[in-house]
Amino acid sequence: MSTLATDRRVSIIERIMERVLVVDRGFQMDGMPSPCHIWTGPTSGEGKGGGYGRMSLNAQTVAVHLVVYTHYFGYIPGKKQVDHLCNNRLCCNPVHLELVSHIKNQRRRASRAKEKA
Template identity: 30%
Template sequence: MPIRKPLEERFWEKVIKKSEEECWYWTAAAVRGGSGQRKLTYGVIGAQRNASGNVKILLAHRISWEMHNGPIPAGKYIDHICHNTLCVNPNHLRLATPKQNTENQCVVDSRSTSGYRGVSWSKQRNKWRAYFNHYGKQYHAGFHETAELAAEAARHARNKVFTHNDADRN
């Protein structure tokens, strides 16, 4: 059986790194993951085989974090500040709680009829409804004449309670 290269060496063979500032793109295997409607693509790499002979699959962005910053504390996620889930640049990653990681979304729910995050059409009111989710509960942020006004109201409401919603603050 051939000797397998060390994980770190195999990791760098699968990364396109143009500069320290830009995203470092993972070019190898990827899987779909995430919760609810938020299905994203994450880079993966195989690690050592376990006792039963199965290869353990690791997330590439977590490997990058650990190579550059050390172990990830229990209960913490690695949040992509750049919103590119195939990025492994440690300058684009940060530790986050599950709540903070969810707050830093910039994606629109695939069920959205408005094209905006936190905006849906209310047939009863014949207006656009603004809302946001926090700790598993949905909060209402008003009814509005246009989807754009509702999107701004939803963004403003999120900014009052979220701490890691970078896309809303820029």
């Protein structure tokens, strides 16, 4: 990767981190506390499918967690989705993001909804 591309990627992550609060919300990984990186900028709204962090990148509105995932882990195949292991849509902590199939994401969502009920 060229130095220019690397510099651009770093500047994008720096822009994101300027609008992130690191908050311990009780989520644990491997028995250890793992704080969420909560996006404090614009969101996708409150309706169904809302609540995700949004930012402008190259005059396009993009999901912050997808930008973070791509930065740290690479390409997201068309048939895959990025799930928040912490179940917080505003979290963009890369270790809380996992590439999963649509069906796995939906099963997790249903399971989490049952746990809340």
